[in-house]
Amino acid sequence: MGSTKYIFVTGGVVSSLGKGIVAASLGRLLRARGAKVSIQKFDPYINVDPGTMSPFQHGEVFVTDDGAETDLDLGHYERFIDTNLTRLNNVTAGRIYQDVIAKERRGDYLGATVQTIPHITDEIKNRIMEATHQLSPDFLIIEVGGTVGDIEGLPFLEAIRQFRYDVGFKNTCFIHVTLVPYLKASGEVKTKPSQHSVNTLRSIGIQPDILVCRTERPLGKGERLKLAQFTNVAPEAVIESIDMPILYEVPLVLEKEGLATQVLERLNLTLPEPNLTSWEAMVQQVKQPVTNLKIALAGKYTGLSDAYLSVIEALKHAGYSEGASVEIRWINTEDCVDDETSAALLSGVDAIVVPGGFGNRGIEGKINAVKYARTHNIPFLGLCLGMQVSVIEYARNVAQLTRASSAEFEPKGDQPVVALMEDQKNLADKGGTMRLGQYPCHLLKNTKAAEAYGTDVVMERHRHRYEINNEYIDILTQAGLIFSGTSPDRSLMEIIELPNHPWFVACQFHPEFKSRPDNPHPLFKGLVKATVALKQKTQATGSASPAVSP
Numbered sequence: 309m310g311s312t313k314y315i316f317v318t319g320g321v322v323s324s325l326g327k328g329i330v331a332a333s334l335g336r337l338l339r340a341r342g343a344k345v346s347i348q349k350f351d352p353y354i355n356v357d358p359g360t361m362s363p364f365q366h367g368e369v370f371v372t373d374d375g376a377e378t379d380l381d382l383g384h385y386e387r388f389i390d391t392n393l394t395r396l397n398n399v400t401a402g403r404i405y406q407d408v409i410a411k412e413r414r415g416d417y418l419g420a421t422v423q424t425i426p427h428i429t430d431e432i433k434n435r436i437m438e439a440t441h442q443l444s445p446d447f448l449i450i451e452v453g454g455t456v457g458d459i460e461g462l463p464f465l466e467a468i469r470q471f472r473y474d475v476g477f478k479n480t481c482f483i484h485v486t487l488v489p490y491l492k493a494s495g496e497v498k499t500k501p502s503q504h505s506v507n508t509l510r511s512i513g514i515q516p517d518i519l520v521c522r523t524e525r526p527l528g529k530g531e532r533l534k535l536a537q538f539t540n541v542a543p544e545a546v547i548e549s550i551d552m553p554i555l556y557e558v559p560l561v562l563e564k565e566g567l568a569t570q571v572l573e574r575l576n577l578t579l580p581e582p583n584l585t586s587w588e589a590m591v592q593q594v595k596q597p598v599t600n601l602k603i604a605l606a607g608k609y610t611g612l613s614d615a616y617l618s619v620i621e622a623l624k625h626a627g628y629s630e631g632a633s634v635e636i637r638w639i640n641t642e643d644c645v646d647d648e649t650s651a652a653l654l655s656g657v658d659a660i661v662v663p664g665g666f667g668n669r670g671i672e673g674k675i676n677a678v679k680y681a682r683t684h685n686i687p688f689l690g691l692c693l694g695m696q697v698s699v700i701e702y703a704r705n706v707a708q709l710t711r712a713s714s715a716e717f718e719p720k721g722d723q724p725v726v727a728l729m730e731d732q733k734n735l736a737d738k739g740g741t742m743r744l745g746q747y748p749c750h751l752l753k754n755t756k757a758a759e760a761y762g763t764d765v766v767m768e769r770h771r772h773r774y775e776i777n778n779e780y781i782d783i784l785t786q787a788g789l790i791f792s793g794t795s796p797d798r799s800l801m802e803i804i805e806l807p808n809h810p811w812f813v814a815c816q817f818h819p820e821f822k823s824r825p826d827n828p829h830p831l832f833k834g835l836v837k838a839t840v841a842l843k844q845k846t847q848a849t850g851s852a853s854p855a856v857s858p
């Protein structure tokens with residue numbers, strides 16, 4: 309298509325507007341027209357990356373193939389545009405300042421006074437050019453995090469304002485996403501907050517080309533015209549983005565509203581008609597589940613779906629392909645204090661997932677949840693920490709290592725079946741120092757894992773400091789645990805499973821990051837498939853699955 313076109317997405321009125329979904333949806337619509345798309349997220353906070361931020365505040369940390377710890381919006385981008393992203397796709401203010409200060413210390417600025425303009429803004433623009441050169445997309449969509457009017461967002465907005473002049477008006481398009489609230493008392497949708505938000509943006513020097521209006525009620529013709537008139541946006545470029553119960557339907561709704569057409573018009577481009585057939589077929593599947601599964605998510609951020617965003621999405625994706633809707637049953641593992649309470653909390657669930665995590669809060673409860681799944685033949689998937697606690701559970705209750713634990717929770721324990729990885733031992737910094745990103749994993753033939761993947765080598769993304777302690781592999785193997793995936797040199801255990809169980813599989817990596825709505829991850833698919841099969845069998849025979857001895 310030639311040189312890269314840039315589409316900037318800003319947000320106004322309130323945070324959590326779903327700008328990321330708008331950016332990701334637009335990406336899908338352009339990709340459906342045959343274009344190569346990448347999406348970059350600018351995060352105006354001072355953390356160098358979100359890797360050290362609490363999921364309570366910031367939701368999950370999304371990990372890329374190349375080991376960057378990034379904002380969860382990158383997960384949406386990957387799922388919508390079906391393209392693996394890199395560390396170039398997430399830029400924080402912290403990273404920009406860190407690099408500018410490093411340059412200043414090296415003397416790169418040759419005695420100049422280092423300032424927000426031009427030094428910080430230039431660094432931001434460099435990041436756009438770096439992504440352009442290394443990823444060479446037809447379209448680079450750039451989402452600026454935060455809300456227009458935030459002090460910390462100003463350098464980013466100034467940088468993109470300048471960028472339009474640097475690369476030319478015909479190569480850039482500005483989209484502003486706002487909220488058009490509905491006032492119940494007067495029964496009207498209100499356009500004033502959007503007008504103010506665009507005014508703020510204009511006072512910084514940016515006139516949006518397209519307005520995307522998040523709304524719970526359809527916008528009338530009059531409201532659209534009013535918005536256009538008072539924000540100086542063409543009436544046809546006022547795009548309604550109505551709340552959708554199905555996330556993956558948003559691109560289809562925005563296509564009908566003409567979002568991509570407006571973008572192409574502003575950029576003076578003609579592309580082929582979009583091919584959304586497979587996406588539409590996936591959305592149809594979402595709408596017609598034949599069964600419903602209750603899947604327990606046994607973690608510590610109960611009810612906080614953003615903290616487990618990719619896990620929940622991956623479960624749903626697997627559900628789509630197996631004709632099942634997935635209902636998450638949140639289990640706070642601090643409440644699973646013994647076999648009885650665990651049984652009470654987990655009875656009636658169709659499957660159990662123990663996700664990743666850090667620290668020892670709720671650990672014993674996680675171990676109890678694993679035991680319940682293992683001894684009651686409940687399909688189970690353990691992710692990262694979920695694999696580590698599964699090994700501890702098996703060691704304690706089957707391999708008779710009764711004091712088995714992880715060095716993470718019991719640094720002085722005498723049966724550390726999970727231990728700190730060798731190369732983690734002398735690290736002082738917490739940020740960006742885990743075993744991160746994609747590594748190969750070899751699968752053992754004739755195992756559930758090999759069958760699910762249908763291949764013998766896979767690449768999966770990691771984020772951990774601890775690993776299964778190789779000193780215990782023999783004892784655990786003799787006790788019946790199967791290590792069905794390992795690093796190529798067999799020094800790191802990557803997947804475990806149990807043979808005589810409908811589906812008991814756990815992995816040291818995070819398969820959830822690679823799941824796509826129209827291409828679910830094999831391990832999630834394996835879990836859901838086994839769960840649906842077991843449910844059908846139980847319904848046919850009218851009996852609950854028998855418990856096996858502990």
Ligand code: GLN
Pocket residue numbers: 663664665666667691692693694716771772773774775
């Ligand atoms: N806390 C564990 C470790 O560092 C697991 C990490 C995770 O679940 N992502 O190894």
